[in-house]
Structure formats: structure tokens, C-alpha cells
Amino acid sequence: MILTALAAGSQHGYGIISDVKAISAGRIQLKAGTLYAALERLRADKLIEVDREEIVESRLRRYYRLTPAGAELLATEATRLQSNVHVAMSRLKPTVRLLT
Amino acid sequence: MTDSAGLERRYWRLLACYPRAFRREHEQEILAVLMAGADEGQHRPRLGEAANLIRHALWLRLGLSRGGIMINERTFPISVDSSSRTIITAFGAGRRAPRVRMSASTVDVRMGWVFHATIPREAVASARPLNRDELRGPFRISVLRGVNYWPRTALVNGASTGLVEITLDRQKWVRMGPFRAPIRRLIVSAEDQSGLVAALNPSPLAPDDSTLKSRDS
Numbered sequence: 001m002i003l004t005a006l007a008a009g010s011q012h013g014y015g016i017i018s019d020v021k022a023i024s025a026g027r028i029q030l031k032a033g034t035l036y037a038a039l040e041r042l043r044a045d046k047l048i049e050v051d052r053e054e055i056v057e058s059r060l061r062r063y064y065r066l067t068p069a070g071a072e073l074l075a076t077e078a079t080r081l082q083s084n085v086h087v088a089m090s091r092l093k094p095t096v097r098l099l100t
Numbered sequence: 101m102t103d104s105a106g107l108e109r110r111y112w113r114l115l116a117c118y119p120r121a122f123r124r125e126h127e128q129e130i131l132a133v134l135m136a137g138a139d140e141g142q143h144r145p146r147l148g149e150a151a152n153l154i155r156h157a158l159w160l161r162l163g164l165s166r167g168g169i170m171i172n173e174r175t176f177p178i179s180v181d182s183s184s185r186t187i188i189t190a191f192g193a194g195r196r197a198p199r200v201r202m203s204a205s206t207v208d209v210r211m212g213w214v215f216h217a218t219i220p221r222e223a224v225a226s227a228r229p230l231n232r233d234e235l236r237g238p239f240r241i242s243v244l245r246g247v248n249y250w251p252r253t254a255l256v257n258g259a260s261t262g263l264v265e266i267t268l269d270r271q272k273w274v275r276m277g278p279f280r281a282p283i284r285r286l287i288v289s290a291e292d293q294s295g296l297v298a299a300l301n302p303s304p305l306a307p308d309d310s311t312l313k314s315r316d317s
Binding site for chain 1: 152
């Protein structure tokens, strides 16, 4: 979900939390501890990187963005999920027809 | 949003649970996130939020952090025999233990600064145990250790036993020292040869990785 949030462009920590909440329709509410543990891991795996830093209201705001490897991984995962959905829907079709 | 000095001070205390190196890197921005997410008039950290920070801080201190992403990560050390350890360490390849680290989505192979590959698990077509006799070309030279490259094949090993051949379904670029090179096949020497092969070839009955992902909310 963090990679998905960053797919549209660089975001800072609070922006990622808000975006993940929005794209999951409120089901996933990342907490700060979880977010930064995940960001550390994604950075270590070279899937994201720091885009820039800003100081806003005397506080550091660090923006993260996808690396090419992160974008590739997200695309691969999206394709895999899309394929799963396709299989599930094609198998459900006869069942749905029977029910209607 | 609130600018309560008391709340900020309490968050500082919670963040003090994190290791110093992590605080130096992230303390300011985590604090900014916490303050941005605070309700108007909030004076104390929420219980769940405090527990979450303490839990991740403890995991980091104990070296157990899973990055909050997956709980099924496994690490397979690359085997290094005693005669090779000195030379591999001398070249700086052993400063960080050579290993294959598997997460829900990637296979990450590293031997110090001399080799690093992050491969999507989807790209792994197959994995199998490999006898040294099956090696072809210059890889047949039995004393080869460290990182060796032959067109589209990389040999990353510290021993000539426990070899695992990983075949990819597409070309992947990997880092070899200062260079990048394409591979379709990767051969590593694993301390747990059968374990690595089994992990790379999951049973079709195994639960989907997505069910193993933590849902920390």
C-alpha cells in the first residue's frame, strides 16, 4: 500500500498515512511506528528513496519516492493480483448464472 | 492539528525508546507525523499509538524488526568455507554476512559490496540443487569463490557445496561492485540448500503471501 501511495508521486510521512487510508477506503490506518519501520525496510531494499526535505512550521518533512525497482515491483504485484481477480471472476461466472 | 507543548514532550519521551541511530535519522519527521495526526486539544498520545511506537522501538533494539510489512521473511546464509572466509573478508565482501533474504515479494541476494540483487519473487521461474559437476564454462574451476560472472549467469559462493541454481523468467540487472550486469541465472552456495530450494519453490497448497502480511492498523 505504501508503494501504491507513492506511485502517483513523492509524499511525506503524513501524506502516505492519509493516502493509504484513502485508497483502502479507511480499512488501513497506518501508525507512525509501523510506517517508519516499513519505510526503513523499503529504503534498505532500494524500493523507495528520499526525494527531498523541507522544513514546514519548524518541523522536518521528508518526501519519499519510488525507485525504478520499486515501480517494477509494484507493477509486477499489480499484474499478479489482476490475474488472481480475473481467474476468480471467470470461475464465479457459472455460479452467478446458476444463482440468477 | 495541535501545537500542545505537553503532547510534543510526551511524544519525545516515547521516541526515546528507539535506538540512537534511528532517532538521529527519523525522530524529527516521526514527530512531525505524530503532531500532524493529533486531534485538536489532544494532550496525551493515544494508547494504541504509544504501544505501536514502543513495540517497533523494541523490535529495532532487539534486531527483530520486520519492517512492518511481512512476517514471513526468511534469511538463508550463503555458505563460506573456512579457507575462503579470509579472502572474502579481505575483499570487504564479508563485512555484512552474505545471505539470501526472502520476503513476501522479493528475493534479495547480497555479498557485501561486491554483489547485490533484488529480484521480484514473481521473476523466479525455478530453483534446484546443483552439483558442482554440472557447472559449465569457467564455473567448472573448483577454486572459484566470491562473485563470478559468465554471460547472463552469476555465481555467488563461498563454497563449492550446497549450490542452488535460481532460474529467472526474465532478465534482471544486478550490481556487481561498481558495475551493473544482466542475469537470467543465479547460482549461490547456501548453508541450507534444501531449505532455500523449498522456499523458492513454494508448494501450490501454501497460503498466498498476502495472507501473511501484517495488518497493523
